[in-house]
Amino acid sequence: MPTTAPAFADATASDSALRRFLHGLPGVDTVGLEARAASLGTRSIKTTAKAYAIDLAISMIDLTTLEGADTPGKVRALAAKAVHPDPTDRTTPRTAAVCVYPDMAATAAAALVGSGVKVASVATAFPAGRAALDVKLADVRDAVAAGADEIDMVIDRGAFLSGRYLKVYEEIVAVKAECGSARLKVIFETGELSTYDNIRRASWLGMLAGADFIKTSTGKVGTNATPANTLLMLEAVRDFREQTGVQIGVKPAGGIRTTKDAIKFLVLVNETVGEDWLDNHWFRFGASSLLNDLLMQRQKLSTGRYSGPDYVTVD
Amino acid sequence: MSDGRLSVFKTYKLYVGGKFPRSESGRVYEVTDSKGKWLANAPQSSRKDARDAVVASRKAFGGWSGATAYNRGQILYRVAEMLEGRREQFAREVADAEGLSKSKAAAVVDAAVDRWVWYAGWTDKIGQVVGGANPVAGPFFNLSTPEPTGVVAVLAPQDSSFLGLVSVIAPVIATGNTAIVIASARAPLPALSLGEVLATSDLPGGVVNILSGKTAELAAPLASHQDVNAIDLTGADAGLAKELEIAAADNLKRTLRPQAVDTGDWSADPGTRRLTAFLETKTVWHPTGALGASGSSY
Numbered sequence: 001m002p003t004t005a006p007a008f009a010d011a012t013a014s015d016s017a018l019r020r021f022l023h024g025l026p027g028v029d030t031v032g033l034e035a036r037a038a039s040l041g042t043r044s045i046k047t048t049a050k051a052y053a054i055d056l057a058i059s060m061i062d063l064t065t066l067e068g069a070d071t072p073g074k075v076r077a078l079a080a081k082a083v084h085p086d087p088t089d090r091t092t093p094r095t096a097a098v099c100v101y102p103d104m105a106a107t108a109a110a111a112l113v114g115s116g117v118k119v120a121s122v123a124t125a126f127p128a129g130r131a132a133l134d135v136k137l138a139d140v141r142d143a144v145a146a147g148a149d150e151i152d153m154v155i156d157r158g159a160f161l162s163g164r165y166l167k168v169y170e171e172i173v174a175v176k177a178e179c180g181s182a183r184l185k186v187i188f189e190t191g192e193l194s195t196y197d198n199i200r201r202a203s204w205l206g207m208l209a210g211a212d213f214i215k216t217s218t219g220k221v222g223t224n225a226t227p228a229n230t231l232l233m234l235e236a237v238r239d240f241r242e243q244t245g246v247q248i249g250v251k252p253a254g255g256i257r258t259t260k261d262a263i264k265f266l267v268l269v270n271e272t273v274g275e276d277w278l279d280n281h282w283f284r285f286g287a288s289s290l291l292n293d294l295l296m297q298r299q300k301l302s303t304g305r306y307s308g309p310d311y312v313t314v315d
Numbered sequence: 316m317s318d319g320r321l322s323v324f325k326t327y328k329l330y331v332g333g334k335f336p337r338s339e340s341g342r343v344y345e346v347t348d349s350k351g352k353w354l355a356n357a358p359q360s361s362r363k364d365a366r367d368a369v370v371a372s373r374k375a376f377g378g379w380s381g382a383t384a385y386n387r388g389q390i391l392y393r394v395a396e397m398l399e400g401r402r403e404q405f406a407r408e409v410a411d412a413e414g415l416s417k418s419k420a421a422a423v424v425d426a427a428v429d430r431w432v433w434y435a436g437w438t439d440k441i442g443q444v445v446g447g448a449n450p451v452a453g454p455f456f457n458l459s460t461p462e463p464t465g466v467v468a469v470l471a472p473q474d475s476s477f478l479g480l481v482s483v484i485a486p487v488i489a490t491g492n493t494a495i496v497i498a499s500a501r502a503p504l505p506a507l508s509l510g511e512v513l514a515t516s517d518l519p520g521g522v523v524n525i526l527s528g529k530t531a532e533l534a535a536p537l538a539s540h541q542d543v544n545a546i547d548l549t550g551a552d553a554g555l556a557k558e559l560e561i562a563a564a565d566n567l568k569r570t571l572r573p574q575a576v577d578t579g580d581w582s583a584d585p586g587t588r589r590l591t592a593f594l595e596t597k598t599v600w601h602p603t604g605a606l607g608a609s610g611s612s613y
């Protein structure tokens with residue numbers, strides 16, 4: 001895939017051209033966006049549709065542990081959970097991936113060999129992204145060498161917010177080049193971008209630079225994925241495919257803890273970009289505690305009894 | 316009103332997780348006094364309200380069971396203080412609900428406040444009564460201590476809308492459990508007002524959750540709920556109690572059956588029966604250390 005879609009080759013020719021392009025994107029109707037996201041959140045999804053949504057959501061989870069206290073044992077436990085989320089019910093689908101820090105990628109890869117669950121690794125001085133480009137690229141190389149199938153990079157928000165868009169662009173291009181066959185997810189940290197207009201600009205910037213996925217946030221700041229910012233990013237990937245034919249994935253991350261929330265996001269996907277994205281190749285949830293809630297709801301549907309946290313693993 | 320003032324009607328609401336939500340279902344039902352005259356609309360909770368209450372109770376359990384017994388006693392005493400300040404309101408609600416005269420209703424409310432104080436005093440004494448050091452043949456200290464069971468669903472008595480209600484809630488939370496209370500279906504107003512008292516008396520949100528509605532509709536999901544540790548069937552009739560007991564057995568819930576002594580006016584001395592109904596005994600063995608040549612480690 002070319003790093004920049006031909007239709008937009010001019011836009012990325014220089015810093016000023018890129019700025020002109022990004023600032024030329026239509027402004028976001030904040031009230032309309034939030035109202036649309038809220039109204040789609042009121043859909044009632046029940047019975048068989050709910051069972052389908054729960055299984056789909058489980059299969060879309062990037063089961064994540066990004067703590068300073070991560071140990072190889074914890075990563076292996078998480079990997080086991082990703083392969084068999086509910087050991088009492090083998091019909092439960094696998095999660096999409098396990099998401100860890102680069103130094104744990106080898107452990108995760110060894111634990112997931114042959115399971116079909118992918119290894120995602122954050123890189124580029126996650127979560128702040130405040131490091132020299134060389135350091136970031138080395139971080140990515142390490143993760144890929146350790147067996148990561150997917151790389152979650154953070155953009156340089158400092159450069160983005162001060163208007164140095166080309167720097168952000170070139171950094172993403174450089175990271176993409178290091179990824180090789182690994183898919184690249186670009187994290188914008190929407191909670192730090194201040195405005196919806198900035199989120200739209202960041203989305204386009206990421207897609208132009210060759211992201212395979214655009215991802216809302218790191219989960220390390222106050223505001224993470226919200227229905228509104230995810231809807232905005234879904235609109236961006238929809239428009240991008242219309243204009244270039246290239247499909248890009250979306251990954252909301254952080255703050256999605258309940259089945260109800262997850263189903264709201266799936267409704268957003270279905271209503272905004274349609275069934276093409278209702279697949280774990282194109283849509284993911286970055287989450288950890290969400291999986292337990294999905295499993296409890298799944299048990300409720302299959303047994304008719306409400307389940308409790310004693311019946312799922314503590315992680 | 317003779318002075319031309321329009322009265323302000325009270326919207327009775329549930330008490331869940333320290334907040335006052337309406338029923339998730341949006342339903343209400345008419346509550347009448349003992350003669351059939353309309354009093355107010357009460358929320359008719361659904362199984363989802365019950366589920367939310369379980370989540371709130373579970374969340375509150377760690378903090379409440381971990382609080383010192385002394386602290387729990389202080390908070391329960393504070394509840395009694397708040398009840399004392401609203402005696403007239405409760406007396407009016409009890410008189411309406413149970414068809415009592417003003418003076419009799421006032422006496423019932425006084426008895427309920429006294430009952431609450433009585434249970435408040437038990438928080439830091441029950442351990443000495445039902446726990447203790449056990450003599451064992453070996454160089455060990457062997458200590459048994461009572462521990463709270465966990466989240467308890469309480470079916471409040473149907474007839475005694477306030478004294479009976481207090482008599483089933485206070486012992487459950489005094490020992491460190493958290494409670495989901497299904498108020499009397501016919502007379503829920505004193506229970507819903509009790510929620511307002513609890514909210515203003517330092518009791519952490521979620522320790523007591525009060526639902527009104529059809530008892531059978533709410534009790535069924537609670538009895539089968541995997542995350543409820545015990546159920547008190549006081550407010551269930553014989554048929555419902557049997558059904559609930561079967562559902563509760565499925566997940567090994569601790570169950571308190573309806574007792575013959577719990578019918579009537581609830582004025583008798585309750586004893587410690589209800590306090591111990593929702594306690595587990597934890598026993599620890601602690602080595603005393605090797606005995607020296609003299610036969611003593613000291």
